[in-house]
Amino acid sequence: xxxxxxTVRKVANLARIRVTDEQVANLEGELNQILxxxxxxxxxxxxxxxxxxxxxxxxxxxxxxxxxxxxxxxQIVKNAPASDDGFFxxxxxxx
Amino acid sequence: MSELTNLSLSDARAKLRNKDISAVELTKAHIDxxxxxxxxxxxxxxxHEKALSMAADSDEKLAKGEGGILExxxxxxxxxxxxxxxxxTASSKILGEFLPTYExxxxxxxxxxxxxxxxxxxxxxxxxxxxxxxxxxxxxxxPWQRNGDEAALVPGGSSGGSSAAVAARxxxxxxxxxxxxxxxxxxxxxxxxxxxxxxxxxxxxxxVAFASSLDQAGPITRSVRDAAIMLESMASYDVxxxxxxxxxxxxxxxxxxxxxxxxxxxxxxxxxMDGMPEEIIKLWQQGIDWLKQAGAEIVDVSLPNTKLALxxxxxxxxxxxxxxxxxxxxxxYGIRVAGDNIDxxxxxxxxxxxxxxxxxxxxxxxxxxxxxxYDAYYVKAQxxxxxxxxxxxxxxxKVDLLLTPTTPSEAFGIGENINDPLSMYLNxxxxxxxxxxxxxxxxxxxxxxxxxxxxxxxxxxxPFGEETLLKAADVMESAAEFTALPQLMAK
Numbered sequence: 097x098x099x100x101x102x103t104v105r106k107v108a109n110l111a112r113i114r115v116t117d118e119q120v121a122n123l124e125g126e127l128n129q130i131l132x133x134x135x136x137x138x139x140x141x142x143x144x145x146x147x148x149x150x151x152x153x154x155x156x157x158x159x160x161x162x163x164x165x166x167x168x169x170x171q172i173v174k175n176a177p178a179s180d181d182g183f184f185x186x187x188x189x190x191x
Numbered sequence: 192m193s194e195l196t197n198l199s200l201s202d203a204r205a206k207l208r209n210k211d212i213s214a215v216e217l218t219k220a221h222i223d224x225x226x227x228x229x230x231x232x233x234x235x236x237x238x239h240e241k242a243l244s245m246a247a248d249s250d251e252k253l254a255k256g257e258g259g260i261l262e263x264x265x266x267x268x269x270x271x272x273x274x275x276x277x278x279x280t281a282s283s284k285i286l287g288e289f290l291p292t293y294e295x296x297x298x299x300x301x302x303x304x305x306x307x308x309x310x311x312x313x314x315x316x317x318x319x320x321x322x323x324x325x326x327x328x329x330x331x332x333x334p335w336q337r338n339g340d341e342a343a344l345v346p347g348g349s350s351g352g353s354s355a356a357v358a359a360r361x362x363x364x365x366x367x368x369x370x371x372x373x374x375x376x377x378x379x380x381x382x383x384x385x386x387x388x389x390x391x392x393x394x395x396x397x398x399v400a401f402a403s404s405l406d407q408a409g410p411i412t413r414s415v416r417d418a419a420i421m422l423e424s425m426a427s428y429d430v431x432x433x434x435x436x437x438x439x440x441x442x443x444x445x446x447x448x449x450x451x452x453x454x455x456x457x458x459x460x461x462x463x464m465d466g467m468p469e470e471i472i473k474l475w476q477q478g479i480d481w482l483k484q485a486g487a488e489i490v491d492v493s494l495p496n497t498k499l500a501l502x503x504x505x506x507x508x509x510x511x512x513x514x515x516x517x518x519x520x521x522x523x524y525g526i527r528v529a530g531d532n533i534d535x536x537x538x539x540x541x542x543x544x545x546x547x548x549x550x551x552x553x554x555x556x557x558x559x560x561x562x563x564x565y566d567a568y569y570v571k572a573q574x575x576x577x578x579x580x581x582x583x584x585x586x587x588x589k590v591d592l593l594l595t596p597t598t599p600s601e602a603f604g605i606g607e608n609i610n611d612p613l614s615m616y617l618n619x620x621x622x623x624x625x626x627x628x629x630x631x632x633x634x635x636x637x638x639x640x641x642x643x644x645x646x647x648x649x650x651x652x653x654p655f656g657e658e659t660l661l662k663a664a665d666v667m668e669s670a671a672e673f674t675a676l677p678q679l680m681a682k
Binding site for chain 1: 430
C-alpha cells in the first residue's frame with residue numbers, strides 16, 4: 097500500500113500540519129519506507145487472535161460519579177497564548 | 192569529578208544519615224559538576240536555587256533524624272515530567288515556556304521522599320528518538336568517547352540527558368521514561384543502569400504522553416541498588432492514572448539478597464540476529480556464565496514472534512502519538528502561529544512547533560488510523576501484540592527471567608543515523624518487545640567494547656516481578672565489576 101503525494105497532503109491536512117511542496121516530496125519517500133517496513137505484518141496469520149487492549153491484566157477501575165476536581169479556570173488558561181476572563185481566545189469560527 | 196559526585200546514591204544516603212556530609216554540601220558539589228559538563232547539553236533548565244532550598248529543608252529534617260527514603264539526594268528530572276511552576280517542554284518548541292500548574296505523580300512522590308531537584312534534563316522531542324538528536328534544544332553529547340578518537344557520540348535516547356548526566360556524575364540519579372527502549376538503550380550507551388518497570392507500576396499522570404499503552408517511567412542510576420531505591424519512591428498506585436495498577440510497592444532494596452540459586456533464566460534464540468557484532472554475542476555468553484556460576488539454571492527458550500515487535504511498534508506508537516499530540520493546537524498552551532482562520536492557525540502552529548521526526552510519526556499515525564486503513568494497520572498490529580505477549584506468557588511458565596543484549600550496537604556518532612529513520616528505529620529491536628508486552632526490563636553495564644565503549648545486558652522480568660529482576664541484576668552487576676569511567680570523567 098504505497099502512498100502518493102496527494103495522500104501525504106490529505107494526511108497532513110487531517111493532522112493539521114502545514115507542509116511545503118518540498119516536504120511533501122521528502123515525506124512521500126520517508127513514509128513509504130516506514131510503511132514498507134511494517135508491511136511484513138500483513139503476512140502474519142492473526143485469524144481468531146484478539147487485539148491486545150491492555151498490556152497488563154486489569155479490570156477497568158470505577159469511581160463514584162461525582163465532581164471531585166475543578167473550579168480553577170485561571171489555572172486552566174494560565175498557559176494560553178490568548179485568553180480573556182477564563183476563556184480561550186481563537187480566531188472567529190462562526191460568521 | 193569530586194569525591195561527593197562520584198558517590199552512589201546509596202552511599203550518599205548513608206553519609207547524609209551519618210551526618211558525614213550535609214545535603215547542601217552534596218547539592219553544591221553537583222551544581223559545580225553541572226557547570227563543568229555544560230558542553231554535554233544534558234540539562235536544559237538548571238534549577239539551582241530550588242535545589243539549594245530543597246537541600247536546606249532536607250538538612251533540617253536529617254538533623255532531627257527524620258526524612259524520607261531520598262532525603263537530601265540530588266537528582267535530575269527528564270523534561271517529560273511536569274514540574275509545578277518549573278518550565279516543562281518535552282524538548283519541543285511547541286510547548287514554548289509552558290509552566291505546569293501541577294506536579295507529576297512520580298516527581299511528587301520523590302519530593303515527598305526528600306529528593307532534591309537539580310534541573311530538567313534534555314531528551315528527544317516528545318521522547319521520539321534513540322539518540323537525543325531530535326530535541327529542540329540540540330543534541331546531548333555522550334561523556335564516553337572511542338579510544339583515541341574525540342568524535343562526539345550520542346548518549347542514546349530518548350532519555351539521553353538523563354543517561355549523560357548520570358554517567359557524567361552531574362546527578363546521583365535521574366528520572367527517565369521508556370516507550371520502546373528509551374531508558375534501557377541510553378543506559379547501555381553510557382555505562383549506567385536503566386530500569387523500565389512493569390506497565391502500570393509508576394503513574395503516568397503528569398508525564399507528557401507519547402504512546403499511552405507503552406509509556407512507563409523509571410530511573411537511570413549508577414548501580415542496581417540505586418535503581419531499587421529510586422523505584423521504591425517513584426512507584427505508586429494512583430487513581431489519577433486509570434492504567435495504574437493497585438499493587439503494593441515492595442521495599443525493592445530488600446530483594447537484593449545476592450542469592451539467585453535455582454532461578455531459571457531463559458535465553459531467547461531469536462535475539463541472536465544476523466550481523467550482530469561478535470563482541471556483543473561474547474558479552475551475552477559472559478552474562479550467561481555469570482548467572483550460571485551464581486547458581487542460576489540456564490534454559491534455551493523461543494519467542495517466535497520477536498521480529499514482529501518492531502514493525503508492530505511502528506504502527507501502535509505513532510498511532511497513539513498522533514492522537515495524544517492532537518492537544519498541541521496553539522489554543523490552550525505553547526506557541527501560536529496565526530492563520531487566516533482557526534484551521535490555518537492549527538496547521539501553522541503545529542508545523543512551526545513540531546520537529547521533523549515528530550511530524551513524521553504524527554503523519555504515519557494519522558494515516559494508519561484513517562478511514563479504510565484502521566483494521567489493516569492498527570487492529571492488525573494490536574493482534575500481533577497479543578501474539579508477542581503470548582510468547583512471553585508461554586516462556587514464563589518455564590523460566591523466571593530472560594537475558595538478552597540491550598542493544599545491537601555500541602553508541603554511535605552524532606549525525607550517523609539521523610537521516611535514516613529505519614536504521615535509527617533498529618536500535619530498539621531488543622527493548623521494544625518488553626514494552627509491547629508491558630513487562631519490566633533492566634539494562635546493566637556489563638562490559639567494554641574494543642573501541643572502549645560500554646555495552647549493556649538486559650534482563651526481562653515477569654509482570655510486577657521487579658524484585659526478582661533487581662535481585663538477578665544485582666548479582667550480574669557484582670560479577671561484571673564494571674568500574675570504567677567515561678573518558679570525560681577520567682581526565
